[in-house]
Amino acid sequence: AQSVTQPDIHITVSEGASLELRCNYSYGATPYLFWYVQSPGQGLQLLLKYFSGDTLVQGIKGFEAEFKRSQSSFNLRKPSVHWSDAAEYFCAVGAGIQGAQKLVFGQGTRLTINP
Amino acid sequence: KAGVTQTPRYLIKTRGQQVTLSCSPISGHRSVSWYQQTPGQGLQFLFEYFSETQRNKGNFPGRFSGRQFSNSRSEMNVSTLELGDSALYLCASSLIGVADTGELFFGEGSRLTVL
Numbered sequence: 001a002q003s004v005t006q007p008d009i010h011i012t013v014s015e016g017a018s019l020e021l022r023c024n025y026s027y028g029a030t031p032y033l034f035w036y037v038q039s040p041g042q043g044l045q046l047l048l049k050y051f052s053g054d055t056l057v058q059g060i061k062g063f064e065a066e067f068k069r070s071q072s073s074f075n076l077r078k079p080s081v082h083w084s085d086a087a088e089y090f091c092a093v094g095a096g097i098q099g100a101q102k103l104v105f106g107q108g109t110r111l112t113i114n115p
Numbered sequence: 116k117a118g119v120t121q122t123p124r125y126l127i128k129t130r131g132q133q134v135t136l137s138c139s140p141i142s143g144h145r146s147v148s149w150y151q152q153t154p155g156q157g158l159q160f161l162f163e164y165f166s167e168t169q170r171n172k173g174n175f176p177g178r179f180s181g182r183q184f185s186n187s188r189s190e191m192n193v194s195t196l197e198l199g200d201s202a203l204y205l206c207a208s209s210l211i212g213v214a215d216t217g218e219l220f221f222g223e224g225s226r227l228t229v230l
Contacts, residue, residue, distance in 0.1 A: 036221075043119070043205055043221030090158065102148065102171050103219065105158035 002027045002095035006106035014114045015083055021076040021109050023091030032094030033074040034103065035065055039087045047089075050074065061085070086113045117142065119222035121206050127228045133194040136225045140187050140208030147189040148219060149181060152203040161204075164189055165211070193227075201229045 003026045013019055025031055032051055036044040048059025055067040065076045074091060088110045092103040120139040128134050140147050149161040160173040164183035181191040187208075193200055203226050207219035 041223070043223045044207075044219075045221070046218045049218065092158075102160040102163060102173065103150075103158075104160070105150075107157045 002031075002093050002104045004091050004093050004104055004106035006089075006091055006109050008109045009107065010110045010112065012112040012114060013081055016080050019076075019078045019081045019085070019111070021089050021091075021111070023074045023076065023106060024072050025074060025091070025093045026072065027093050027095065032101070033065075033067060034092040034094070035059065035063070035074075035076050036090045036092060036105075037061075037087050038090065038108075044090065047076070081111075081113055083113045083115065086111055119206055119208050119220050121204075121222035121225050123225060124223065125226050125228075127230060128196050129230050130196055130198060132196050133192060134196060134227060135190055135192045136204055136206075136227075138189045138191075138206030138208075138222060140189070140206075141220055144208035144210055144220070145187055146209045146211055147183055147187060148207045148209075149189070149191050150205045150207065151175075152205055152224070153201070158205070161191065196229045198229050201227060203227075 005024045007022050034049045035047040037047050038044045047063050048057050048065055050057050050067045058064050063078050067074050088108045090108045091106040094101045095104045122137045146165045148163040150158050152158045162181050163171040167183045178194045183189045203224040205221050205224045207221045209219050
């Protein structure tokens with residue numbers, strides 16, 4: 001069965017510092033991988049996605065992620081965080097039959113920014 | 116372009132009652148998915164509809180059901196409510212499906228509290 005693990009439940013970084021959020025997945029075939037962000041009281045917004053091709057993908061708000069098949073990882077990075085980045089971040093893998101897929105989400109990582 | 120609209124945003128029910136939640140997808144989107152979000156279980160897939168047909172279903176009891184109308188609007192129903200059904204129910208829409216477009220557009224959710 002497909003699964004996603006986000007090892008860090010809560011991360012605190014200082015504003016301006018770099019950020020890396022970890023994500024490991026389990027999936028038999030080539031995965032579709034996603035990072036979503038959820039601000040308090042809001043729905044989820046897509047940050048970036050990986051389907052195929054270049055393993056380093058760029059997203060919105062200055063985020064990027066790197067797909068490493070050998071490590072079954074899809075870590076999210078940002079060189080310099082802003083206070084507005086405080087939110088919960090979810091890694092997800094697309095699972096199922098093409099055209100009828102669902103997303104399997106990790107448990108999420110809550111990001112706190114120190115001023 | 117209007118986003119995904121979910122109603123009601125908040126509701127309180129008592130055990131044994133039933134509830135119906137509504138979701139209006141982005142105009143032109145034909146796929147609607149539902150997810151349950153709880154602190155303990157995280158984000159879990161409920162079901163997905165495309166052109167009024169349920170294409171995929173998660174591991175939830177039969178008390179959870181849904182449907183999609185010809186205008187792509189969707190409803191989900193939970194009967195015989197239990198305390199554990201308290202959650203944020205998120206609706207997401209996409210043009211065809213997550214595998215085809217790579218993105219789900221989420222609503223802000225309906226927060227259900229069962230007393």
